[in-house]
Amino acid sequence: MTIPTVHEIERRAFSGDAEAQYALAAILSERQQQDLARHWLERAASLGHADALFTLAGALLTKTEGAIEQRGEAVAGLQKARENGSIAALRTLAALTAAGLVGDEGWPGALAMMREACERGEAASLREIATLILEADEKDEDGGALLVTAAKSDALAAALVARRARRGLPTNEKCVSLSDAFGKLLVVKNDVNSEQICSRPRITAFRAAVGRDLCDHLVGAALPRLKREQVLGADGLRRTDPHRTAWGALLGFGFADLPAVIAGQRMASLAQLSYSNGEPLSILRYLPGQEYKIHHDFLGPNDPDLLAHGQRLKTALLYLNDGYAGGETHFLVPDIRFAGKTGDILVFHNVDESGALDYSARHAGRTIERGEKWIASLWLRDRPFAG
16 A cells, blocks of 8 residues: 655645545644644544544643633534544543533443444453453453453553553453443442541541552553643743652543543542542653652642632542652651552642641652652642633
């Protein structure tokens, strides 16, 4: 098969070929010609190109890291992309439905969408469903088999299969009944024992609250999107700073998938706040020598974000791996260092019982001495954050 040249793609695009217009938009985007790329993307979308419609809708969802002012337009774009055959749009709508951000069908509606995507053989959907089945039982043969099937064309699924093999868990290929597989997901369990670490600041740990397969999935989903973390300056601009040297990625609305939603919902539930109050889930990677120096998560009285989106009442941290040295979450008063194991969730309050800022909740992510640390962070506000 002959691969068309850029000149040929341009010729087809100008002649009205939607597929060529979409391809040209991708080429121009790689060349950092974003305005031209947007032009051709919009032209392809106007002709009903499913991937172009999905890309534009996703761009709206990720336009800001805060509340989504254009959610309605984005969802309408996703729905049109779905109608035109985009399974990626269907999968994203399923995640947003499970999150309570679209419609009122909730978890059953999300599973129905994912069932449709899996019946069409989409590898990413099979991988997400496999991950959720394995979250309930890491030895489940159906979950392992679905993951193996997805791994034939999905790089993340292949990596997850390899990690399971190293742990001696089932990675056999077999025919799986989707009815049986989805039947295992009708009820989401959320029974986790709590352990009070400190009363001031108020800190609670939940051991093994999330399974290793789900933790591995979050790491793999974030890996290609990692960027150097930034801090917000007094001028309102974000920039890199020695105060915070990790790499991070947001698994927010534009990159929503069911495993990320389930993880965020569990973190919010254990923090006893609504998932809708949460900011986008942030995945952080700390390499040797990296740290997050002493800081607080609450917003000061003059912070414009406080008025716009409310106070960060609580922080939930999900530890995605272990086996590294250093990297403890260190609360200075009264000198508590918490080293979470894979799947542990730590919840702490950023304000006291009266709602006043709790300066005893100041903390640091200590320097990694050996290995690497992965963690998921969810800031929870005093009101719904999205929209």
